[in-house]
Amino acid sequence: MSDKEVQEIIEIEPSKLLSEVDQLRSAAWRLVQILCIGQQGGAELSYSFGTDGERGLRMRSLRFTVSEGTNVPSITALYPAAFLYENEIRDLFGVAIERIAGDWMGKVYDVAKDTPFKKVTVSPMSSEGGIK
Amino acid sequence: MSGENQGAHAPVEENIRGPSVIPFGPQHPVLPEPLHFDLILQDEKIVGAVPQIGYIHRGLELLVEKRDFTDYVHVAERICGICSFMHGMGYCEAVEGVLGVEIPDRAKWLRTFWCELERVHSHLLWLGLAADAFGFESLFNAAWRTRELVLDVAEETSGGRVIFGSAIVGGVSRDPSKETLERCMKALKSVRGDVARLSHVMLEDPTVQHRLVGVGTLSKERAYELGAVGPMLRASGYDYDARKRGYAAYGEVEFKSVVETAGDSMARAAVRIREIEQSFAILDQVVAKIPEGPVSIPIKGMPPVGECFARLEQPRGEVVYYVRSNGTRNLERFRVRTPTFANIPAMVEAMRGASLADVPTITLTIDPCISCTER
Amino acid sequence: MARIVFRNLLSGPATRRYPYVVRPAFEGSRGRITIDYPSCIHCGACARRCPAGAIKVTREPGSWSIDAFSCVTCGLCIRVCPKKCLGMGNERPTAVLALDKAGRVESHVSPPKEIASASGASSPKGDADA
Numbered sequence: 001m002s003d004k005e006v007q008e009i010i011e012i013e014p015s016k017l018l019s020e021v022d023q024l025r026s027a028a029w030r031l032v033q034i035l036c037i038g039q040q041g042g043a044e045l046s047y048s049f050g051t052d053g054e055r056g057l058r059m060r061s062l063r064f065t066v067s068e069g070t071n072v073p074s075i076t077a078l079y080p081a082a083f084l085y086e087n088e089i090r091d092l093f094g095v096a097i098e099r100i101a102g103d104w105m106g107k108v109y110d111v112a113k114d115t116p117f118k119k120v121t122v123s124p125m126s127s128e129g130g131i132k
Numbered sequence: 133m134s135g136e137n138q139g140a141h142a143p144v145e146e147n148i149r150g151p152s153v154i155p156f157g158p159q160h161p162v163l164p165e166p167l168h169f170d171l172i173l174q175d176e177k178i179v180g181a182v183p184q185i186g187y188i189h190r191g192l193e194l195l196v197e198k199r200d201f202t203d204y205v206h207v208a209e210r211i212c213g214i215c216s217f218m219h220g221m222g223y224c225e226a227v228e229g230v231l232g233v234e235i236p237d238r239a240k241w242l243r244t245f246w247c248e249l250e251r252v253h254s255h256l257l258w259l260g261l262a263a264d265a266f267g268f269e270s271l272f273n274a275a276w277r278t279r280e281l282v283l284d285v286a287e288e289t290s291g292g293r294v295i296f297g298s299a300i301v302g303g304v305s306r307d308p309s310k311e312t313l314e315r316c317m318k319a320l321k322s323v324r325g326d327v328a329r330l331s332h333v334m335l336e337d338p339t340v341q342h343r344l345v346g347v348g349t350l351s352k353e354r355a356y357e358l359g360a361v362g363p364m365l366r367a368s369g370y371d372y373d374a375r376k377r378g379y380a381a382y383g384e385v386e387f388k389s390v391v392e393t394a395g396d397s398m399a400r401a402a403v404r405i406r407e408i409e410q411s412f413a414i415l416d417q418v419v420a421k422i423p424e425g426p427v428s429i430p431i432k433g434m435p436p437v438g439e440c441f442a443r444l445e446q447p448r449g450e451v452v453y454y455v456r457s458n459g460t461r462n463l464e465r466f467r468v469r470t471p472t473f474a475n476i477p478a479m480v481e482a483m484r485g486a487s488l489a490d491v492p493t494i495t496l497t498i499d500p501c502i503s504c505t506e507r
Numbered sequence: 508m509a510r511i512v513f514r515n516l517l518s519g520p521a522t523r524r525y526p527y528v529v530r531p532a533f534e535g536s537r538g539r540i541t542i543d544y545p546s547c548i549h550c551g552a553c554a555r556r557c558p559a560g561a562i563k564v565t566r567e568p569g570s571w572s573i574d575a576f577s578c579v580t581c582g583l584c585i586r587v588c589p590k591k592c593l594g595m596g597n598e599r600p601t602a603v604l605a606l607d608k609a610g611r612v613e614s615h616v617s618p619p620k621e622i623a624s625a626s627g628a629s630s631p632k633g634d635a636d637a
Contacts, residue, residue: 005377007441031359033452033469048441048452052372059441081359081477102182109186109506117194199558206558206581277521284533291537297581305582306535 005057009046014064017047018073021062024049025078032059034085036093038119042067043095047075066095076101092117151179154488158187162265162492165502169491176487181480189506196466201227202301202431204463211468212504213294214257215446217250219468219504220299222444225379226455227301227463229440233429237381239303241422244381245313246289246296248411248418252323253282253294254447255404255411258499259330262401265492266343271333278326285316303428313419324412331405335398344398348482348494351395360478361471362449363407364498367392367399374445385417397497404499434459446471448499470504537580538596540573544615546592547571553584553593572614575600
């Protein structure tokens with residue numbers, strides 16, 4: 001990190017995602033990345049947008065947590081390039097993102113195991129197995 | 133697959149035949165790494181392309197939970213062979229951001245030296261592959277032969293030709309002496325002459341211009357909206373270079389970003405070739421100004437709980453690293469958003485309207501590094 | 508154009524005729540890992556941290572081995588060894604070695620230790636710490 005860049009992480013409500021992203025789009029911010037961190041029983045999503053030029057070098061990340069099974073709206077209507085990130089997050093983490101324009105139906109990486117990056121709760125009995 | 137991005141299908145007008153679909157890749161002589169497209173053609177013109185990735189997904193991001201955070205740099209370096217030093221360095225920068233440590237000055241300058249060396253070798257590699265994409269094999273071999281001298285310099289200073297292995301958390305692991313660095317810069321003089329000769333062929337030769345000018349044009353607004361980064365964005369006229377952040381020693385060297393306005397494949401070629409010359413100028417400044425001192429600091433104990441974003445400029449564009457630590461020796465999450473990942477939508481858009489024979493050229497103009505994309 | 512053709516006719520091929528002509532390695536090139544075996548205490552730190560899993564260490568009987576073709580010459584083992592008994596040469600193993608299974612794995616085995624006392628109460632030194 002350096003002094004010339006300003007980075008900020010803002011927590012938002014999941015229902016406000018589309019309106020916040022629309023505001024950034026009107027202000028001509030660029031989509032930098034969409035990040036997902038698997039957690040027990042859900043996931044934490046961070047949408048990062050960047051700008052430069054007269055506003056200075058800035059990156060703003062919108063962050064929220066969803067629990068398993070909650071639907072997240074897709075931002076491909078506003079940023080069409082987001083389809084790659086959203087497909088990957090849905091495939092690897094199992095977050096239910098709906099209405100992606102350009103949907104690969106779960107075949108982005110076509111791995112042997114479904115949602116390999118998802119954190120599953122390990123039940124205490126499974127590792128012991130049997131009676132000692 | 134259901135739908136494609138932007139939903140652009142050519143209307144079936146007078147033609148009785150509808151559009152035809154031709155697969156491109158994953159094995160193709162021009163592709164350095166496997167990438168698949170379903171090209172939707174109306175006669176010889178592309179009206180849409182559906183990309184498909186996932187042939188070399190290795191799940192490297194999951195491995196960070198199983199390895200010590202100081203050891204993982206050796207795995208991060210091997211995400212990709214061409215941009216390997218910057219992956220290692222980006223990981224180290226993000227971890228050092230979480231730890232809150234400042235590396236010694238000499239380490240920062242040495243990292244800059246190796247970054248620019250990597251940029252030179254990567255662009256020369258790209259020059260060869262782009263020439264091969266439209267059939268100019270002798271330029272391909274000449275560019276790669278020139279690149280061998282750059283790889284010799286890399287081996288002499290860092291020990292490895294493509295995987296430098298010199299970025300570690302806390303600094304760098306090697307300390308080449310001033311005489312070694314000056315001797316290497318002298319050896320690179322012949323490379324500069326070669327690059328001038330090759331750039332004259334690539335940019336001025338009428339047969340090459342016939343293949344590159346006007347092919348795959350992307351306007352400035354479209355390139356920005358689609359999230360393109362790196363030479364793809366700068367060739368369309370938008371000036372954004374992540375080196376302006378001032379990481380490593382970039383705050384103290386002078387350079388101007390290379391911008392072209394035409395937005396076609398020739399402009400992208402020109403941006404990369406001029407970037408090679410710019411990298412040599414930066415290397416000269418680095419070797420002249422590098423201070424003496426230690427090259428690494430010891431890293432001990434558990435990292436604090438925290439997270440960090442780091443953005444670097446790889447040869448292909450802006451790369452974003454994210455590291456989150458939960459207080460143990462294994463990190464919780466490591467994420468790389470590589471430039472090719474961001475450039476794929478722009479590439480698909482650039483293909484629209486081109487003819488089938490131009491598809492390899494357009495694919496190569498984003499400099500695809502699919503190993504990075506899929507980690 | 509004619510000048511280039513003439514020059515190419517007179518000079519030889521641009522490539523090196525490997526394996527008859529071998530390029531000498533640079534002084535700082537990364538190559539095979541070397542060990543000063545008598546100093547090794549078989550702690551196993553290098554084997555645990557090796558990213559490629561190329562090193563295998565056993566405590567009793569003491570042995571240390573490295574598979575030269577799994578090794579990626581990252582140098583991590585050299586940095587973590589507490590006795591600093593590992594080093595790195597500058598020559599990589601050649602392709603010929605791949606066929607010779609015995610040659611690609613370098614292994615050292617300690618001679619068996621003798622029992623220190625007749626009562627057998629004390630174990631030989633070096634194996635006492637778990």
